Amino acid sequence: YNEEEKTEDYLFKIVLIGDSAVGKSNLLARFARDEFYPNSKSTIGVEFQTQKMDINGKEVKAQIWDTAGQERFRAVTSAYYRGAVGALLVYDISRRQTFDSIGRWLNELHTHSDMNVVTILVGNKSDLKDAREVATAEGKALAEAQGLFFMETSALDSSNVAAAFETVVKEIYNILS
Numbered sequence: 685y686n687e688e689e690k691t692e693d694y695l696f697k698i699v700l701i702g703d704s705a706v707g708k709s710n711l712l713a714r715f716a717r718d719e720f721y722p723n724s725k726s727t728i729g730v731e732f733q734t735q736k737m738d739i740n741g742k743e744v745k746a747q748i749w750d751t752a753g754q755e756r757f758r759a760v761t762s763a764y765y766r767g768a769v770g771a772l773l774v775y776d777i778s779r780r781q782t783f784d785s786i787g788r789w790l791n792e793l794h795t796h797s798d799m800n801v802v803t804i805l806v807g808n809k810s811d812l813k814d815a816r817e818v819a820t821a822e823g824k825a826l827a828e829a830q831g832l833f834f835m836e837t838s839a840l841d842s843s844n845v846a847a848a849f850e851t852v853v854k855e856i857y858n859i860l861s
């Protein structure tokens with residue numbers, strides 16, 4: 685590698701998917717801006733947010749796409765997935781129904797993007813301990829069966845939020861470099 689190649693930018697498109705209200709927009713808000721919206725509506729969704737990250741001393745840009753709430757109508761378009769190399773597949777640990785939807789989201793992801801898209805299964809709202817409906821072991825088992833990374837996060841208290849995004853970006857970087 686010469687000097688010129690060393691300063692070359694990496695830009696990875698990563699998509700957030702999962703049922704409505706699982707916390708996708710807040711995971712992005714926490715990661716990119718360290719913000720949280722206690723009563724967020726789908727309107728806070730931006731099209732995408734670019735976040736600079738340092739991976740092994742290299743500057744990597746993650747272009748993270750968020751839905752504008754269209755997942756409520758099961759109408760996330762193929763344009764949303766186009767060119768994605770990473771995905772966060774999010775459910776809410778306090779709503780079993782959102783975990784039951786994961787298979788459908790995985791099918792949709794594989795229909796619209798490369799089979800090799802680096803994917804992490806994310807059980808969000810880990811702060812809601814008393815309302816938990818999905819055990820950590822269930823999330824872990826599903827991820828293992830489907831060959832996905834797995835993490836439980838809380839956009840509210842920040843736990844594992846950066847780690848979840850970094851896991852995906854590091855793996856993409858390792859594959860491509």
Ligand code: GDP
Nearest residue numbers: 705706707708709710721722724809838839840
């Ligand atoms: P989206 O529809 O998947 O983008 O979900 P939002 O990010 O809009 O979040 C839906 C609701 O869940 C909002 O009221 C958020 O404040 C709340 N929320 C998001 N993440 C968390 C979390 O980690 N813990 C808790 N307790 N609430 C959260």
Ligand code: MG
Nearest residue numbers: 708709726729
């Ligand atoms: Mg949203």
